[in-house]
Amino acid sequence: MARISELIIGNPQMTTFSELEQKVVQAARDGEIHLYFDIKPEYPDTPRKWEHRLEQAFYNAEAPGR
Numbered sequence: 001m002a003r004i005s006e007l008i009i010g011n012p013q014m015t016t017f018s019e020l021e022q023k024v025v026q027a028a029r030d031g032e033i034h035l036y037f038d039i040k041p042e043y044p045d046t047p048r049k050w051e052h053r054l055e056q057a058f059y060n061a062e063a064p065g066r
Contacts (some may be wrong), residue, residue, distance in 0.1 A: 001034040002027035004054070008041060017043045017050065021057045028061035 007023045010061055020041055027035075035058045037051055047053055 001036050002032040002058070003038050004041065005039045008039070015043065017041055017046045021054060023061075024054050024057050025061040027043075028058045040055045 002024065004020075004024075005028065007020060007027065008014065011019075016024065020043065035055065036064055037054070039044070041050060
């Protein structure tokens with residue numbers, strides 16, 4: 001399970017929502033099958049519908065075997 005908090009804490013160099021979005025895509029490509037929204041990202045460019053954007057990025061990522 002990919003947790004938003006773990007992606008943020010594990011990558012302190014990230015400073016934008018777009019970078020987080022790419023980490024979410026990478027988690028899906030690495031084989032994660034669940035995305036858990038346990039915190040709201042506090043980046044200056046976080047959009048209003050951030051959950052939708054991350055969910056779409058996660059489920060539209062091309063993972064091996066999908």
